[in-house]
Amino acid sequence: MAGPLEQFTIHNVTDPLFTIGNHPIAVTNSAIFMLGAVAISSVLLLAGAGKGAMIPGRVQALAEIFYEFIGNMVRDNVGSAGRKYFPFIFSLFIFTLFGNVLGLMPYGFTFTSHIAVTFFMAASIFLAVTLIGLFKHGLRFFSLFFPHGAPLFTAPILIPIELVSYLSRPISLSVRLFANMTVGHVLLKVLAGFVVALGIFGAVPLAVLVAITALELLVAVLQAYIFTILSCIYLNDALHLH
Amino acid sequence: MTEDERKADELDRRLRDVRQAYNTGVGKPSGSTGGSAGGGGEKLGVGMRIAVEMVAGVVAGAFLGLMADRWLGTKPWLLIVGFILGCGAAFLNVYRVAQAEEKRGKAERDAVSKK
Amino acid sequence: MPVSALRASGWGAILAILPAAARAEGGMPQFDVSTFPSQIFWLVVSFALLYVLMSWLVLPRIGHTIEAREAKIQSDLDAAQKANDAARVAAEAQRKALAEARGKASATLRQTTDAAAAETTASLAAIGEKLAGKIGEAERRIAEQRAQALAGLSSLAAEIAGSVLGKLVGTVDGTQVAAKVAAAVETARKGTK
Structure with a gap:
């Protein structure tokens, strides 16, 4: 039986299609699930958005719940200045949510359990948000690194700490998602191993497995939510400099 | 009448x-309250956040120190400084998460007691 | 320092700190750096695709639908409010009209009653007057007849008295007798009265 980390292995499904700066790019299982998440969510949401009925059906209601959910999140956490970024935040949530949940399906692969993906996302958001803040506020943006009303002599200590704290954002953002997804899947895999190994006595771990799977589904949704809302909060910090 | x-x-x-x-x-x-997930999952999420914030702060500090060391050739001093700053940042981050949670919990309690 | 080099050495640093234990046990596939370019490439491609689909197709439509629904609900609510207000005004007008009609009716009734009463009184008065006239005439006639009768009576009495006297005493002065009889009749009438 494969080890609990085996499920995270990325393998090529096709031969490399082309190279980008010496790096061969092939279609991988990760790529299939990324594109699959995009395809499934787009089909679902397009179906939901398509009719635009006054009294929504199920799919439309689902699409509208997503819309209102993220719309409220952006409005509550960023304010009216965040409207511009709503499509991005919405896509971010849908992408992470479907990535997380698809990975829980049997034979699924969770691309959000890879630090390369989560860190690239977090770092891009971080960079973009920082640039937005710099463009909007110029040098005043750096007031973010010194708390209001703190005594001036604490600046030499506080500013580096705040700077490190600020720079730790993409790390915490990406590591949180990556670690949650990885730990959950490892746990499930180990428990599944118990079920198989114990045979008839595997009923108890099986029950636990079912419970953990339910919990993992919750975590998958919750982590997508947290990833998105923290992006909103960072965006709000950059736009409004608290 | x-x-x-x-x-x-x-x-x-x-x-x-x-x-x-x-x-x-x-x-x-509407999901603006963030109560989409149940209480247990949310608590788990908060615990996870705090754990991750602690690690992330230290990692960020140490990484910056390491990079600066490489750049300036001052091994290992800036790594140590970075590590200490990272610890400070981690504490700050954890404090902020806890504070935000406290505020949110209070708001939720107020909302409940108002009803 | 170029970004890619920074990133590469950044990965190195993270790898050095985080998963040393995991790598010792055969390695976590997540830290296989050789897969990173491909992952990031597909991430960018698929996310860009999703973003384009969402921001061009899905979100405007959903937003439009929700706005249309809100507008519809608001206008329906407004219409209901307006209709209710109109109904209220109409009910008020109706009540007022009813009260007015009722007032008018009672006024008319009173007026009619008064007129009828006045007419009755007038006609009664006219009848009374007529009757009084008739009664007066009748009385006058009776008095006349009585006076006539009385006058006749006194001349008859004088005649009777003259003839009685003529039989008793012979000739009599007619006028003297008549005067005396008239005086006697007068006193008798006074006495009977």
Whole structure:
């Protein structure tokens, strides 16, 4: 039986299609699930958005719940200045949510359990948000690194700490998602191993497995939510400099 | 009071209720409170956040120190400084998460006690 | 320092700190750096695709639908409010009209009653007057007849008295007798009265 980390292995499904700066790019299982998440969510949401009925059906209601959910999140956490970024935040949530949940399906692969993906996302958001803040506020943006009303002599200590704290954002953002997804899947895999190994006595771990799977589904949704809302909060910090 | 007037008053009241519910967003599908996940999962999420914040701060500090060391050739001093700053940042981050949670919990309790 | 080099050495640093234990046990596939370019490439491609689909197709439509629904609900609520207000006004007008009609009716009734009463009184008065006239005439006639009768009576009495006297005493002065009889009749009438 494969080890609990085996499920995270990325393998090529096709031969490399082309190279980008010496790096061969092939279609991988990760790529299939990324594109699959995009395809499934787009089909679902397009179906939901398509009719635009006054009294929504199920799919439309689902699409509208997503819309209102993220719309409220952006409005509550960023304010009216965040409207511009709503499509991005919405896509971010849908992408992470479907990535997380698809990975829980049997034979699924969770691309959000890879630090390369989560860190690239977090770092891009971080960079973009920082640039937005710099463009909007110029040098005043750096007031973010010194708390209001703190005594001036604490600046030499506080500013580096705040700077490190600020720079730790993409790390915490990406590591949180990556670690949650990885730990959950490892746990499930180990428990599944118990079920198989114990045979008839595997009923108890099986029950636990079912419970953990339910919990993992919750975590998958919750982590997508947290990833998105923290992006909103960072965006709000950059736009409004608290 | 005539039957018609009573009916009109009744309709007035219902209209007012609907409008109020509509404007305050009670009747709307909304997830702005963030209560989409159950209490247990949320607590788990908060615990996880705090754990991750602690690690992330230290990692960020140490990484910056390491990079600066490589750049300036001052191994290992800036790594140590970075590590210490990272610890400070981690504490700050954890403090902020806890504070935000405290505030949110308070707001939730207020909302519950108001109802 | 170029970004890619920074990133590469950044990965190195993270790898050095985080998963040393995991790598010792055969390695976590997540830290296989050789897969990173491909992952990031597909991430960018698929996310860009999703973003384009969402921001061009899905979100405007959903937003439009929700706005249309809100507008519809608001206008329906407004219409209901307006209709209710109109109904209220109409009910008020109706009540007022009813009260007015009722007032008018009672006024008319009173007026009619008064007129009828006045007419009755007038006709009664006219009848009374007529009757009084008739009664007066009748009385006058009776008095006349009585006076006539009385006058006749006194001349008859004088005649009777003259003839009686003529039989008793012979000739009599007619006029003297008549005067005396008239005086006697007068006193008798006074006495009977």
